[in-house]
Amino acid sequence: MTSVAIFKWAMNPHDERIGANGAIKWLANRPEIGDDDYLAVQVAKDADPNGEVVGLTMASGDTAFAAARGAERTVTVEGLDAFAQPTQVAAALANAVREVDGASLVTIGDSAWSPMTPSLLAAYLGWPCLLAVDSVVPEDDALVVTRRYGTGTQSVRVSGPIVLGVAARREEAEKPGMRTVLQARKKPVGKTHAATEGSPQLSVSGIHEPDARPSKVFDGADASAAAAQLVSALKSEGVL
Amino acid sequence: MGNVWMIIADDLSASSVAGVARASGREVDAFVFGPAARAEQVARYGVSSVTRFDVEAAPAEGFAKDFAHRALEERPAAVVLSDDATARVLAGFVAAELHAPVATSVVSIAFDGEKTTVEQMVAEDAGVQVLEATGPVVCVVADGCPDAEEAAPMTVQEGTLDSFASFGVVSNEAAGAGATGLATAERVVGVGLGIGAKENLAMVDELASALDAAVTCTLPLCDNYHWFEHSSVVGTSTQKISPRLYVACGVSGAPQHLAGVRGAKVIVAINNDPDAPIFRECAYGIVGDVTKVLPSLVEAIENA
Incomplete structure (x- = not known):
């Protein structure tokens, strides 16, 4: 099986600011490594320990993240900036996946930074999709995918091409060492141009301040008085 | 243009999704994936119709293509949902089929003829960005939006969709x-x-x-x-x-x-x-x- 593990593809909203001219500006211009990215690579490897894993990224700079975790090679998608909309990012990723011969599994972080991109990617590929995935176990010619479901988990047997949105519950336990990273930087890296022609987009017509949030903060120097004021307020809200 | 569609596949945020949908001023059609009790609750949110799809034996994600085909036939004015994982899969296929743009952290939707205006929280809630498109927009609603006011319950209709995916539920594990x-x-x-x-x-x-x-x-x-x-x-x-x-x-x-x-x-x-x-x-x-x-x-x- 050939799997594509997507990493470093979403902008970190912490870098989004409102500039002096009232327009959005980004402190960074390229995606960052997401909390789920390491698990996207791990799940791609787990799906077929003997298969090929290809790393795919929207970032520039150091692109050895997936290679240092077992990917044989990496493809970088160039041509989009921080203002790219989810439909554009998903279209660019879908086109890049189509260029990987024999790819039948895509793993991508189910990132809160851009929550619609993984399912748009699946839709543009025409492949089924499961999100909030914990883990994958190969079983005969299928995969048993465990994902968060309701307040628990659900295991689903899937066969055929699929996009899995992976959601890490914890930080990566053992990051690759410097020696591994240096070796990974010698693995092949290809480039492809972001093909986003015809992607539907929204146009920005303005920006304004949000409605003021009615926040009431009490001075806790006198704890008893502050507690009494808070309880009175909560009773008025009807939540006590 | 058609009604606003809301996709509901969890219990936590249905009320606030309905709140945003109803505030658009359009009639709201609710599509509920999951147990009957969830659909009966959504039916109290002042929507015009409620259609429930049973997903106990087959994951809802398998219905995504057929659901998107229905959207193409009925041309909703907008599609609203929470960031629930299942709802996002369904909405992704709807967006692709409708050739619709997507907005997240949405707090309001408004219509003027064919023009759809969406407000979304940006810069970690420091601002509200106003976005426009011609035609339908798929909107993931921001957390904490006001709940819909309850109204007389609508009758829940049972719906069926075909699955395009080879999915089979192996097991369900309860949480701690x-x-x-x-x-x-x-x-x-x-x-x-x-x-x-x-x-x-x-x-x-x-x-x-x-x-x-x-x-x-x-x-x-x-x-x-x-x-x-x-x-x-x-x-x-x-x-x-x-x-x-x-x-x-x-x-x-x-x-x-x-x-x-x-x-x-x-x-x-x-x-x-x-x-x-x-x-x-x-x-x-x-x-x-x-x-x-x-x-x-x-x-x-x-x-x-």
């Missing part, structure tokens, strides 16, 4: 007791690193007891200190909650944690750092030593 209680609790007390020492957790338990509340924690108290089970953590990488009251004790307000509690109707913060981000998110706060405030708060609640 902590997670189950948090998902349904009307009041939740949260604890963060600001609580100081482990013995201070007894004060948190006393407050939870006085409020009849469940207890949750931030990720470091689980991963680094091992004071709580993982099922008790709320945040981006764990679970989201939407109680009527959330009391954050010694919680600074890291984005990872706030993403899990923004669905709470009233957030209360107790922290000794007046610049802590939690004070920008809360409705009420006390700036003070949490170990001194908590006993007073318990006493005030018991005397109320």
Whole structure:
């Protein structure tokens, strides 16, 4: 099986600011490594320990993240900036996946930074999709995918091409060492141009301040008085 | 143009999704994936129709293509949903089929002829960006939007869709007791690193007891200190909650944690750092030593 593990593809909203001219500006211009990215690579490897894993990224700079975790090679998608909309990012990723011969599994972080991109990617590929995935176990010619479901988990047997949105519950336990990273930087890296022609987009017509949030903060120097004021307020809200 | 569609596949955010959908001024068609009780609750949110799809034997994600075909036939004016994982898969296929743009953190939708205007929170809620498109837009609703007012219930219709995926449910595993209680609790007390020492957790338990509340924690108290089970953590990488009251004790307000509690109707913060981000998110706060405030708060609640 050939799997594509997507990493470093979403902008970190912490870098989004409102500039002096009232327009959005980004402190960074390229995606960052997401909390789920390491698990996207791990799940791609787990799906077929003997298969090929290809790393795919929207970032520039150091692109050895997936290679240092077992990917044989990496493809970088160039041509989009921080203002790219989810439909554009998903279209660019879908086109890049189509260029990987024999790819039948895509793993991508189910990132809160851009929550619609993984399912748009699946839709543009025409492949089924499961999100909030914990883990994958190969079983005969299928995969048993465990994902968060309701307040628990659900295991689903899937066969055929699929996009899995992976959601890490914890930080990566053992990051690759410097020696591994240096070796990974010698693995092949290809480039492809972001093909986003015809992607539907929204146009920005303005920006304004949000409605003021009615926040009431009490001075806790006198704890008893502050507690009494808070309880009175909560009773008025009807939540006590 | 058609009605607004809402896709509901979880219980936590249906009311606020319906609130945004109804505020658009258009008639609302609700499509509910899951148990009958979920559909019956959605039927009380003032929608024009409710169609339920049973997903007990086959995951809803397999229906995504057929559902998108239906959207292409009926041409909804907009599609609204929460950030629930199943709803996002369905909406992704609808967006692709309708050739529609997508917006997240949406707080309002308005229509003027064929023009659709969407407002979304940006820059970590520091601003509201106004976006426009011609035709339908798929909108993921921001956490904490106002709930829909309840109305006379509509009759729930049962729907069927064809699956395009080779999916088979192998097993369902229930969550740990902590997670189950948090998902349904009307009041939740949260604890963060600001609580100081482990013995201070007894004060948190006393407050939870006085409020009849469940207890949750931030990720470091689980991963680094091992004071709580993982099922008790709320945040981006764990679970989201939407109680009527959330009391954050010694919680600074890291984005990872706030993403899990923004669905709470009233957030209360107790922290000794007046610049802590939690004070920008809360409705009420006390700036003070949490170990001194908590006993007073318990006493005030018991005397109320």
